[in-house]
Amino acid sequence: MTTRDQMLANIQANQPDLRPIPTQFTFTSVFPDLTKQFIDVLTFVGGAAVIVPNYEAIKDDIRKKYPNLTNVATACPELSELADVTMNVSDPHELSGLNLAIIEGPLAVAENAAIWVDERQIPQRAVPMITQFLVIIIRQSTIVPNMHDAYKLLTVDDTGFGTFICGPSKTADIEQSLVIGAHGARSLVVYLLP
Amino acid sequence: MNKQLTLDHADAAVEFNKNEAKVDWHDETLWFVRTKRDRAVAQIPEWEQLREAASQIKNHVLSNMHDLLIQFEQNAIRNGIKVHWAADGEEHNAIIHQIIQQAGATQLVKSKSMLTEECHLNKYLIDKGIDVIDSDLGERIVQMRGEPPSHIVLPAIHLTKADVGETFHQHLGTDKGATDPQYLTEAARQHLRETFLTRKVALTGVNFAIAETGGFVVCTNEGNADMGAHLADVHIAAMGFEKVIPRAEHLGVFLRLLARSATGQPITTFSSHFHRPRSGQEMHIVIVDNGRSRQLGRPDFRNSLKCIRCAACLNTCPVYRRSGGFSYHSAVAGPIGSILAPNLDMKQNADLPFASTLCGSCSNVCPVKIDIHEQLYKWRQVLMQEGYGPTTKTVAMKAMATVLESPRLYRMAGKVGRGVLRFAPITVENGLNPWYNQRDMPEPPAESFHDWYVNQKKA
Numbered sequence: 248m249t250t251r252d253q254m255l256a257n258i259q260a261n262q263p264d265l266r267p268i269p270t271q272f273t274f275t276s277v278f279p280d281l282t283k284q285f286i287d288v289l290t291f292v293g294g295a296a297v298i299v300p301n302y303e304a305i306k307d308d309i310r311k312k313y314p315n316l317t318n319v320a321t322a323c324p325e326l327s328e329l330a331d332v333t334m335n336v337s338d339p340h341e342l343s344g345l346n347l348a349i350i351e352g353p354l355a356v357a358e359n360a361a362i363w364v365d366e367r368q369i370p371q372r373a374v375p376m377i378t379q380f381l382v383i384i385i386r387q388s389t390i391v392p393n394m395h396d397a398y399k400l401l402t403v404d405d406t407g408f409g410t411f412i413c414g415p416s417k418t419a420d421i422e423q424s425l426v427i428g429a430h431g432a433r434s435l436v437v438y439l440l441p
Numbered sequence: 442m443n444k445q446l447t448l449d450h451a452d453a454a455v456e457f458n459k460n461e462a463k464v465d466w467h468d469e470t471l472w473f474v475r476t477k478r479d480r481a482v483a484q485i486p487e488w489e490q491l492r493e494a495a496s497q498i499k500n501h502v503l504s505n506m507h508d509l510l511i512q513f514e515q516n517a518i519r520n521g522i523k524v525h526w527a528a529d530g531e532e533h534n535a536i537i538h539q540i541i542q543q544a545g546a547t548q549l550v551k552s553k554s555m556l557t558e559e560c561h562l563n564k565y566l567i568d569k570g571i572d573v574i575d576s577d578l579g580e581r582i583v584q585m586r587g588e589p590p591s592h593i594v595l596p597a598i599h600l601t602k603a604d605v606g607e608t609f610h611q612h613l614g615t616d617k618g619a620t621d622p623q624y625l626t627e628a629a630r631q632h633l634r635e636t637f638l639t640r641k642v643a644l645t646g647v648n649f650a651i652a653e654t655g656g657f658v659v660c661t662n663e664g665n666a667d668m669g670a671h672l673a674d675v676h677i678a679a680m681g682f683e684k685v686i687p688r689a690e691h692l693g694v695f696l697r698l699l700a701r702s703a704t705g706q707p708i709t710t711f712s713s714h715f716h717r718p719r720s721g722q723e724m725h726i727v728i729v730d731n732g733r734s735r736q737l738g739r740p741d742f743r744n745s746l747k748c749i750r751c752a753a754c755l756n757t758c759p760v761y762r763r764s765g766g767f768s769y770h771s772a773v774a775g776p777i778g779s780i781l782a783p784n785l786d787m788k789q790n791a792d793l794p795f796a797s798t799l800c801g802s803c804s805n806v807c808p809v810k811i812d813i814h815e816q817l818y819k820w821r822q823v824l825m826q827e828g829y830g831p832t833t834k835t836v837a838m839k840a841m842a843t844v845l846e847s848p849r850l851y852r853m854a855g856k857v858g859r860g861v862l863r864f865a866p867i868t869v870e871n872g873l874n875p876w877y878n879q880r881d882m883p884e885p886p887a888e889s890f891h892d893w894y895v896n897q898k899k900a
Binding site: 249250251253254255257258259260261262263264265266267268269271272273274288291292339340343358359360361371372373375376377393394395397398399401403404406407408409410411412413414415416417418419420421422423424426428429430431432 | 470473474487490491493494497498500501503504505506507510511520526527528532576577578579582595596597598600601602605622623625626627629630633634637638651654655656662663664665667668670671672682687689690691692693694696697704706707708709710711712713714715716717718719728730734735737738740743
């Protein structure tokens with residue numbers, strides 16, 4: 248008998264009688280203002296939020312926040328003039344010098360400020376982690392109250408990889424002191440379009 | 442070898458308690474994390490219903506494990522993931538070594554996986570000449586020091602900034618005496634970035650495996666699992682079989698509970714869903730038993746397999762906070778580890794279920810409602826029955842049973858005890874009496890309740 252078959256046989260012999268999956272496992276979260284809730288939590292976890300009317304305002308603000316920064320890449324056609332490199336590379340190692348990545352998030356969650364991105368927004372999976380600084384653009388209309396609402400809208404295997412991103416990379420492994428910028432991006436700025 | 446790891450829990454705790462200031466610091470640091478958890482939980486009005494839902498989903502998982510694993514395997518294979526099965530730690534290690542060899546690699550970058558700690562993967566691979574680097578900052582710190590993690594979520598929680606500064610000075614060449622966490626983290630970032638960019642094989646743990654879609658989720662704050670996996674040619678994910686959940690929508694429950702219970706965060710920075718290898722990449726999953734199917738067959742203890750490794754029970758445990766992770770001499774420390782460890786080796790870990798006050802705080806904070814303190818109590822009975830109780834306790838219990846069975850002996854022992862405490866306190870108030878350690882002996886009453894009762898009737 249293979250290890251697999253032996254393991255499965257042991258499991259079958261030892262598992263208890265079937266218990267049903269609960270029908271009540273999603274909950275409704277009520278927030279007076281989804282955008283405000285999202286921004287409050289994002290700020291709490293070390294990210295920054297900027298409400299903007301259009302892509303022009305984003306361009307202006309990025310130029311102001313990151314003056315003279317090189318190795319900037321974007322997946323937004325509207326912002327292509329900000330970029331001097333591409334994230335459409337065949338080998339992710341080529342992204343090791345990336346300073347700023349500007350991507351879009353199709354879905355965000357108010358209760359925890361998590362933004363979903365998958366391979367439709369990031370041509371290479373390593374982009375949000377390997378870049379020094381990260382910018383994500385979302386639309387306020389795509390903010391859902393909680394994680395249950397998010398999973399109702401998502402098909403997690405539409406692409407081979409997807410992730411919820413909540414704030415910049417961080418660690419508290421040295422004496423519980425919060426340090427922003429562990430391995431991934433050193434900052435996260437989220438622009439909220441109408 | 443860390444001295445604490447070779448002692449039983451009580452002796453190791455004595456060792457840890459020698460530095461009283463550090464014990465206080467350890468206690469307060471963990472309690473700080475526990476209070477962050479409380480604040481996060483208070484934000485969620487339906488917290489108790491969420492716990493109940495998680496518990497029920499896990500009950501279903503335990504009862505349908507066989508079919509869920511087959512469904513997961515089928516879908517994972519369809520996704521282009523290679524699935525391996527390992528009966529024990531040795532087989533798990535051998536499979537991983539073989540994958541590394543087939544990739545023609547001699548180096549491995551790892552993100553956090555308590556399963557690989559349980560299987561002692563690092564030592565196995567290093568003995569075979571593979572260079573292993575742990576990429577979680579806390580794990581990297583303890584790895585440099587030649588120590589195992591002392592906590593499942595905060596691996597270096599037993600170390601101060603000064604300890605880390607000294608370790609980095611030795612291994613990374615940071616300034617002598619430097620203790621600024623920002624500076625030290627930056628040094629580790631540069632060092633590990635180089636590692637990520639040069640490793641062909643990366644290993645991650647698995648937080649949740651989804652039967653319905655054949656994918657898995659890995660949660661980190663640092664992004665180290667992603668950096669490793671996305672830059673490597675080969676991604677190996679190691680999972681205990683109990684990590685499987687039925688459907689992706691169940692993640693809504695578990696991701697709301699996990700980080701809040703662990704560190705008080707609303708969610709981890711990255712909750713990454715892996716379903717297919719990227720173009721040109723190989724993806725492997727190793728599904729491990731290592732005693733889990735045995736625990737599944739123990740009705741009293743199978744609930745421990747519901748654990749999602751948040752460490753809330755460690756942070757709240759008055760014994761863990763004051764005895765340190767190493768005193769549990771097991772990959773998973775604290776209350777939940779003390780249930781899991783005797784299943785792995787009853788003799789070796791017979792002391793651990795006794796390392797608890799049974800106060801129930803662990804069960805109260807558990808996001809999947811494991812009856813942790815009740816299982817610890819049940820393990821004590823099993824261990825005593827199986828003859829694994831500590832000798833002194835066994836002898837004392839037998840003597841006590843004899844005394845309690847006979848009213849005459851009981852009254853006599855009471856008289857002797859009161860006499861001894863009053864006239865010769867030195868016979869009990871000395872270091873040989875374990876009850877006297879850290880405790881004052883009671884003031885003996887003038888007469889026993891029995892004598893008082895008899896005298897009352899006379900009067």
